[in-house]
Amino acid sequence: MQEVAVILVSSVLINNYVLVQFLGLCPFMGVSKKLESAIGMSAATTFVLTLTAMASHIVNKMLLIPLELEYLRTISFILVIAAVVQFTKMFIEKTSPLLYRVLGVFLPLITTNCAVLGVALQNSSKDLNFMQASFYGFGAGAGFSLVLILFSAMRERLAAADIPQPFEGAAIAMITAGLMSLAFMGFSGLV
Amino acid sequence: MLDMVIQQPILAALIALVSLGLVFGALLGFAAEKFKVDGDPVIDQIDELLPQTQCGQCGFPGCRPYAESIASGDAINKCPPGGQATINAIASLLDVPAPDLDEEHGQESEVKTVAYIREDECIGCTKCIQACPVDAILGAAKLMHTVIVDECTGCDLCVEPCPVDCIDMLPVEQDISQWQWSAPQTPDGLIATDGMNSPNLAGQDNPEPNREDAA
Numbered sequence: 001m002q003e004v005a006v007i008l009v010s011s012v013l014i015n016n017y018v019l020v021q022f023l024g025l026c027p028f029m030g031v032s033k034k035l036e037s038a039i040g041m042s043a044a045t046t047f048v049l050t051l052t053a054m055a056s057h058i059v060n061k062m063l064l065i066p067l068e069l070e071y072l073r074t075i076s077f078i079l080v081i082a083a084v085v086q087f088t089k090m091f092i093e094k095t096s097p098l099l100y101r102v103l104g105v106f107l108p109l110i111t112t113n114c115a116v117l118g119v120a121l122q123n124s125s126k127d128l129n130f131m132q133a134s135f136y137g138f139g140a141g142a143g144f145s146l147v148l149i150l151f152s153a154m155r156e157r158l159a160a161a162d163i164p165q166p167f168e169g170a171a172i173a174m175i176t177a178g179l180m181s182l183a184f185m186g187f188s189g190l191v
Numbered sequence: 192m193l194d195m196v197i198q199q200p201i202l203a204a205l206i207a208l209v210s211l212g213l214v215f216g217a218l219l220g221f222a223a224e225k226f227k228v229d230g231d232p233v234i235d236q237i238d239e240l241l242p243q244t245q246c247g248q249c250g251f252p253g254c255r256p257y258a259e260s261i262a263s264g265d266a267i268n269k270c271p272p273g274g275q276a277t278i279n280a281i282a283s284l285l286d287v288p289a290p291d292l293d294e295e296h297g298q299e300s301e302v303k304t305v306a307y308i309r310e311d312e313c314i315g316c317t318k319c320i321q322a323c324p325v326d327a328i329l330g331a332a333k334l335m336h337t338v339i340v341d342e343c344t345g346c347d348l349c350v351e352p353c354p355v356d357c358i359d360m361l362p363v364e365q366d367i368s369q370w371q372w373s374a375p376q377t378p379d380g381l382i383a384t385d386g387m388n389s390p391n392l393a394g395q396d397n398p399e400p401n402r403e404d405a406a
Contacts, residue, residue, distance in 0.1 A: 059211065067196065067203045076211055083215035087222050094226035 004135055010191055011139030017115040018147045019177075019184040024115030028148055029173065031106050033159075038152035040099045041106060045148075046141030048081070048088050048110050049119055053137020055080045056120035057130055077120040085111045115144060151180060233285075234262045240280045242273040245324035246346030248297045253324065266290070271297035272346065304360040305343040306350070310335050312357035319349035319358060 017023045024045075031041040056077045064070055089107050093100045100107070110116065119140045123133045154176055163172050196203045238258035249269035251257040261267055267281045268290045275292060282289035292299055308319070308328075315333040327343040330336030350358050 063207050063211070066193065067207055068200070069204055069207050072204055072207060076208065079208070079211050079215060083219060086219055090219075090222050090226040093228055097228075 003132070006191055007132060007135045008139045008142070011136055012143040012146060013184070013187040014190050016143040016147060016184050016187075017118060017140050018144055019181040020188075021118065022181075023118040024113045024144060027106055027109065027113055028144075028151065028177070029170075030109075031103070032148060032152035032155050032173070035149070035152045035156055037103065038148050039145075040103055042141075042145030042148050044088055044092060044099075044103060044107060045110055045113065045116075045144055046138065048084055049116055049141035049144070050134060050138045051084045051088075052077075052081050052116050053119055053123055053140070054130070054134045055084060057123060057128070057133035060124045061130075073121065073124055074117070077117055077124075080120070081116050082111050115140060147180065147184075151177065234258050236284060237261050237281060240273075240277055240284065241270060242277060242344070244272045244344035244346045246272055246344065246348055247324060248272070248346070250296070261285075266293065268293045269296045271299050272344070274299035302362045304345040304362050305340050306338045306345070306347075307359045307361045308336050308338055309357040309359065310337060312355055314355055316354060318352040318354065322348045322352045324348060 011017075015021060018025065018028050027041055027045065032038050059076055059080055060073065064072060064076065069076075085108065088110070089100075092103070092107065119137055123136055126136075128136065155173055158172055158176065167175070196206065234255075235258075238255050241254040241258055243254050245253040247253065248271050249257045251260060257265075257269070261281065267285070267287070268278050270277055271292060275289075278292060279289045306319075306327075313330075313335045315330065315335060317330065317332050317336070319336060320328045320330060324346065325342055325344055327339045328336050328349060329339060345360065345363075347360060350356075350360065
């Protein structure tokens with residue numbers, strides 16, 4: 001139980017994939033204009049991250065290591081991610097057509113979200129068991145959701161704020177992201 | 192068996208990747224059947240071609256209901272805001288001959304317009320707000336109303352209900368959000384030496400007509 005808590009704290013706060021390791025920045029910038037779509041994107045990405053961490057762990061332990069094919073990790077994980085994202089896309093299209101329309105192109109773009117591949121590759125180099133790997137995946141997704149939702153809430157307020165003209169739009173968003181990243185650096189050494 | 196495969200790294204890699212591909216392919220094929228989306232995709236395609244003014248000039252409450260009606264066999268020429276271009280697009284989508292616009296439902300206007308409320312004449316009756324199909328009019332009872340230009344689809348529906356006739360339909364002026372590169376000019380005048388002989392560049396004192404030629 002304590003181990004799970006440590007994994008979650010370390011992957012959500014200390015090694016946050018977006019603000020500390022700088023992975024998955026494109027949906028962080030791209031889908032953060034509206035809180036609603038940010039929440040949808042967070043849920044979809046968390047789902048994909050957890051499933052990918054599990055599936056890539058199985059592929060790594062059951063297929064690549066016994067056959068001594070560790071050098072094929074990247075390409076087989078990309079295969080895993082593409083399949084999981086496609087599955088998620090079908091699932092969301094069926095269960096929530098509205099969310100499907102809101103997410104639009106960013107849903108298939110989870111495939112190219114580097115946080116997803118990053119989690120799979122980092123897990124495979126850490127020698128974890130299945131449960132730890134899936135909690136790392138879930139923690140990465142939760143951390144991504146946390147910062148994406150916080151950031152989009154700030155951007156919604158920034159849209160209404162009186163910002164000097166040269167800083168409007170993307171510029172103030174970048175500055176905000178940088179300040180958030182500085183704040184998250186403060187978590188280092190927590191565990 | 193396992194040892195033999197490991198002895199042949201190429202074979203092992205091939206088997207691993209092909210089997211991964213097969214497993215995921217089977218999984219996705221199963222998911223595609225299981226999560227099949229019901230509903231007619233043609234309705235969506237027609238709806239996308241319609242102009243989304245939600246003006247109701249076709250006799251349906253909005254563009255989507257009209258798209259549904261077209262999909263079940265209604266005439267495709269009832270949409271004045273879309274005009275002949277929309278009729279042609281729907282005709283080629285459904286593979287039917289393209290009729291002319293049905294005059295009964297209104298005329299196709301040449302330029303895109305938006306509603307403008309002359310605010311000092313507005314009495315705040317909210318009648319135009321109720322008429323607006325896209326909620327593009329802002330205001331409250333006995334207070335001045337105004338039109339959100341970005342939301343207005345130019346459907347004319349607010350003009351009729353206004354008791355003091357203070358709503359004008361103005362043509363949309365071009366600004367940076369709709370600006371496009373102009374089409375490439377004719378080669379004439381592109382090379383500096385052309386200007387020497389070209390009669391329309393000879394008069395430096397009057398560049399205005401020359402600019403019109405280029406456009």
